[in-house]
Amino acid sequence: DIVMTQSPDSLAVSLGERATINCKSSQTILHNSNNRDSLAWYQHKPGQPPKLLISWASTRDFGIPERFSGSGSGTDFTLTISSLQAEDVAIYYCQQYYITPYTFGQGTRLEIK
């Protein structure tokens, strides 16, 4: 199975500052169909289902604010929130969908400093 490892496990950032979350896959996840990395990012708030933020490592889903961006390639990926808002407090997960079993990172808890 592909192992997804996120860092850090938790992060505290001041409002308006940048938050950066890293995700590393145990092997490359480049999809044959479109030559793009099979990597998604989700935001998960208590009492709510997870919400898709980004697919294919860098494509924002519909309605996701521009302050959320994804980058990276190969085995190393990053989710960046350019200017942290109060409503961004959540746990963030990366996921590979290159091959089943599709696997998730352990999550990064983002809080306000």
Added chain:
Amino acid sequence: QVQAVQSGGGLVKPGGSLRLSCAPSGFTVSDYYMSWVRQAPGRRLEWVSYITPNGHTVDYADSVKGRFTVSRDTTKNLLTLEMNSLRVEDTAMYYCTRGHWALDSWGQGSLVTVSS
């Protein structure tokens, strides 16, 4: 926002069975891959299963293979997960989702507790 309404779940003894249902809002199960994802307490999200739009192909995590069955009813626009031979380690919040790669629409979740 919740884009599918889930039902089922509850408390069951080890070895028991449960059925989860998922009624999507704004789309039909016959047009999309559909998946189940779960999260045990304090654990990461775990992919469980998917079914293709035509229902002809399914796939399961090894941890549930042979015990869980995913299906869909196109006449009712319903996705179901039949869970048999439940184990304590199956205790989790179960989510139905749209897609099988990036998962873009989620149900509100169904809590399954397996305990004697």
